[in-house]
Amino acid sequence: MPPRHRDPVAVVPAASIPAAERLARLAALAGRVFDGRPRPAAWLADRARRGCVDWDASVVAVTTGGATPVLCGFGLVGRPPSVAPVARAAGMGVLPTARGRGLGRRLVRHMLAGAAAAGATVLEVTAHPTRAAFYERLGFHRTGAMETWCTTLRGGRGAWREADAPWADEALAPAATDLEETWSRGRGPRSWVWGDGPSRIVAHTIEVAGGALTVRVAAAPGADLVTALAALPGAARARALFVTGVPPRGPARRALARAGFRLVERGERLRAPAEPLGTARTREMAFPLDNDRSPGR
């Protein structure tokens, strides 16, 4: 039964949901929160691993009025070691039937408290542009934006070769993003190298639904980024190649546009200090979820 607008709701750690059913239940909830399309547990497992989700710092909202608590919101907090002491939100949302009564605000406050309890000083979110104002109302400030660009497979491997390139190559400047854990914990992480020595370019990809995702491009000064990026889909042999984390200004964005990629998504980056809630969190953490056995509710 969907939550009614007046049902009382508690916010508790996501770790309260038994581990054996957590991923399936949260994936089902996320599907209903975002677009109504069901999502399998494996979808969330992949995202949670890449986002270094900390289940004790992450939270869920459950109704407390009826005999069976119903999940109606969630907020995932990730702790990627490479950005510590910053924590990164890995998704949050509220069921459409439970929106507009302060639950989103409560979830975010609990995420900030969960991040603080896990040792983070700051919580960073990447929000769809239409959601940035929501976070600003909650005290977050914008720190920039990141874009995702895409192109479909074209022939020709060019001069790319698969290589055992290290994630951080001190000699090369990152032209786009730095999502180290996304790569090392993603499915099928691979490294690609274009050129040699002082003029080389390195790209790191993982497998995602619909193609390959490039999470880092690093290049030597003066390297031919446009020609290299245009040839990368052929090398990765993916139906579509995405490049994410691209700053909205700078050489990588210009090179992607000139190499025939198109912009598919823009995310606003925002931050707020991680801080404890005080007594409210302690009280709400005690709420048991053990009697809630209906997957996806």
Ligand SMILES: CC(C)(COP(=O)(O)OP(=O)(O)OC[C@H]1O[C@@H](n2cnc3c(N)ncnc32)[C@H](O)[C@@H]1OP(=O)(O)O)[C@@H](O)C(=O)NCCC(=O)NCCS
């Ligand atoms: C965004 C979302 C979490 C808000 O949840 P909610 O429970 O309706 O939010 P609240 O009722 O706690 O609203 C808190 C404040 O934010 C404001 N707000 C809510 N949604 C907003 C939006 N999209 N843009 C701007 N402000 C927004 C509210 O007016 C309220 O302001 P006030 O307290 O000053 O009056 C919810 O709409 C949702 O789950 N959307 C789909 C998933 C999603 O977009 N998740 C975020 C991904 S980045």
